[in-house]
Amino acid sequence: EGAGPQEYTLIKMEVQEPFPEALKSFKGKKVNLVAATLRPETMYGQTNCWVHPEIKYIAFETVKDGIFICTRRAARNMAYQGFTEKDGEFKVLLEIVGQDLFGVAVKSPFTCYPKIYCLPMLTIKEDKGTGIVTSVPSDSPDDYAALVDLQKKPAFREKYGLKDEMILPFKPVPILEIPEFGNLSAVHVYDQLKIQSQNDKDKLTQAKEMVYLKGFYDGVLLVGEYKGSKIQDVKKNLQTKLIEEKSAVIYYE
């Protein structure tokens, strides 16, 4: 961690009907799973949402954006950033674990998939961001590895009661062209390093180092209104666009 606070873009992923059992009391309300990302320019490639099966999440009411679901720690941070009525205070409406959210359908900005599903990722850290991660398997090696684990292993899907249609139709979407790595950079490095699973920690660290800098400096967008532009020139514009259309907010920690 650096010295100053880290700025994240919080992506609001709106829970779709039918609500799962755990969220039944919120029926008729606007409920968002919120995911912290450093890469708003990749939101065109979202294929699903990740939560950790055993991590505890809470629901709380925000002033402007309906109900948010995230870790208690993230809610507390948000309460000091003007998200709630009284500074530093938030009321816990519900406490759940990630497992309770599996299979929930959400609507997320920019992605070509009209709805995406909430699925398990076992490497999510409790003490970073919101504990909820949006998945972009085209450009994030962690996301691709976790998605392949679910797609290749029927037993893994069964263990969590997930239906094939929540997982199998979702392919990585080419959204960025990166010199040397092509238009699915995470898939390229996953194959090149022969990564075996989401738990392949050292190789995944290496994979992330390989694609990250190159993507940031030389990556070109393949989709959307900034198609043809370099990422570094339009990253901020895309963040602003997400915020203006009320699909995202800024969050620090």
Ligand code: A2H
């Ligand atoms: B990134 P940093 Cl396309 N546990 O978003 C594990 N990972 C988490 C997390 C948590 N609690 N909260 C956020 N993250 C992920 C997109 C993305 C991301 C792409 C490529 C790389 C990448 C789509 N997933 O991150 O430690 C989120 O995934 C590479 C590290 O604060 C978030 O951005 O630097 C990033 O990690 C924040 O990590």
